Amino acid sequence: MEDLYTNITSQEERYDYSNYIDNKNNIDFITTVVTCIIIGVGLPLTLVAIYALYSQVRNDHVAPIYIINLLISDLIQLCCFIGFMVCVALERYLVIACPLWYRFRRTIKISVVVCVLVWVFPLVYMLIFCVWVGFETFLIILGVFLLLPLPLFIFFLGGTLKALSATRVPSDEKRRIVGVLVLVLLIYTLLFLPTIIYFLATRDIPNMLLNSMSSICVKLSPLADLTLYVFMRKGIIDKFLSSVCCCRMDSNDINSPSV
Secondary structure: OHHHHHHHHHHHHHHHHHHHHHHHHHHHHHHHHHHHHHHHHHHHHHHHHHHHHHHHHOOOOOHHHHHHHHHHHHHHOOOHHHHHHHHHHHHHHHHHHOHHHHHHHOOHHHHHHHHHHHHHHHHHHHHHHHHHOOHHHHHHHHHHHHHOHHHHHHHHHHHHHHHHHHOOOOHHHHHHHHHHHHHHHHHHHHHHHHHHHHHHOOOOOOOHHHHHHHHHHHHHHHHHHHHHHHHHOOOHHHHHHHHHHHHHHHHHHHHOOOO
């Protein structure tokens, strides 16, 4: 009887191990395919977007500076990209909420200083905490830091929507600014929250799937951040946003009761 129980237990362990290997191989295959797509499609498009945005900076437009640094951080996959997402959202918020202050304070020098600080902060953080705390504690602290921008993104979007009626910014610019803020919040929520949850997850729980999902989501960030470049340019996106706003206004007119 004892031998039978031992054989059954051994078979179950082999079956579980086989399933684990199959799942790991499938996840590794998906990760490899995503990486190849990003390298083949995202890399050239990102380089083109950086060059196009750089030409706008030379014309004294400071807004693209943060997106350029965001795209560069995407290429080298450093955690600076969330910092630059905060910079993009803050800059777009100030255009609407504090237009006079923004008009006189927006200089290339200030933007460059802010970008240098965003690049340096993660490096200083890693040097300090990697030495003084363990790896698991390091990941938990990192997850807490990366979670802090979430209320900022919500505040920037809500404050912008609230201040829209009081600003003299052109309508097409307003739509692009709101589009950028919504897009930043979506990218952060869909692509970076899984990684933050993985950092904060209990280490006693098996989380191979969560680890793989977070890795794939972060790898997709270069493609997602390219859409920010689209929202920074005038043209097709203006027509799209205008049509969306028109459809919403028509829907409100239909649903409103006639007097």
